[in-house]
Amino acid sequence: RKEVEQDPGPFNVPEGATVAFNCTYSNSASQSFFWYRQDCRKEPKLLMSVYSSGNEDGRFTAQLNRASQYISLLIRDSKLSDSATYLCVVNAGNMLTFGGGTRLMVKP
Amino acid sequence: GAVVSQHPSRVICKSGTSVKIECRSLDFQATTMFWYRQFPKQSLMLMATSNEGSKATYEQGVEKDKFLINHASLTLSTLTVTSAHPEDSSFYICSARPRRSGNTIYFGEGSWLTVV
Numbered sequence: 001r002k003e004v005e006q007d008p009g010p011f012n013v014p015e016g017a018t019v020a021f022n023c024t025y026s027n028s029a030s031q032s033f034f035w036y037r038q039d040c041r042k043e044p045k046l047l048m049s050v051y052s053s054g055n056e057d058g059r060f061t062a063q064l065n066r067a068s069q070y071i072s073l074l075i076r077d078s079k080l081s082d083s084a085t086y087l088c089v090v091n092a093g094n095m096l097t098f099g100g101g102t103r104l105m106v107k108p
Numbered sequence: 109g110a111v112v113s114q115h116p117s118r119v120i121c122k123s124g125t126s127v128k129i130e131c132r133s134l135d136f137q138a139t140t141m142f143w144y145r146q147f148p149k150q151s152l153m154l155m156a157t158s159n160e161g162s163k164a165t166y167e168q169g170v171e172k173d174k175f176l177i178n179h180a181s182l183t184l185s186t187l188t189v190t191s192a193h194p195e196d197s198s199f200y201i202c203s204a205r206p207r208r209s210g211n212t213i214y215f216g217e218g219s220w221l222t223v224v
Contacts, residue, residue: 041199046212
């Protein structure tokens with residue numbers, strides 16, 4: 001089993017749709033969690049950290065479920081520009097582990 | 109915000125030669141830098157973790173004699189691909205963790221290496 005698992009997708013959604021991604025992790029000692037966005041042939045960029053109480057940034061909402069060891073990212077009112085690969089990142093100690101990424105394609 | 113600069117962004121080299129990629133943190137001190145490799149349509153794969161002033165820790169399957177990592181200062185780490193072969197062609201990305209920020213990491217722009 002991979003340490004951090006994501007559905008690779010692609011998720012094909014129309015503009016304006018709401019879409020959610022999950023990411024599961026196996027290390028119960030994981031301390032912090034992030035979502036990164038990676039555009040094709042570019043470096044990943046931090047989208048948002050994920051806090052235990054859940055957090056929202058505009059159209060994006062991230063949640064953490066420690067008991068079930070997963071994090072989620074919800075995107076509301078999808079835009080064409082949201083098309084990218086979304087990477088889940090889990091930190092345990094000094095180790096950062098990336099999920100394989102979930103590809104999102106928003107269609108007109 | 110924090111910025112990590114990586115150079116060169118693209119490089120083409122002949123098989124058998126060596127290539128050096130630099131990763132600099134521009135406005136913060138990075139105690140830890142990470143090097144990743146990403147093949148097309150695949151996820152980032154951690155190659156090694158380097159801490160300033162000490163030897164890099166390589167992931168299983170990554171040859172330390174082939175991928176030389178030097179982290180000589182708190183703002184610079186280098187990756188040298190020695191005796192490059194076509195199968196080393198890939199997207200190499202560095203990231204750095206600021207000393208002050210705890211867990212957030214910032215990525216360099218990446219370097220596309222093509223070995224011909």
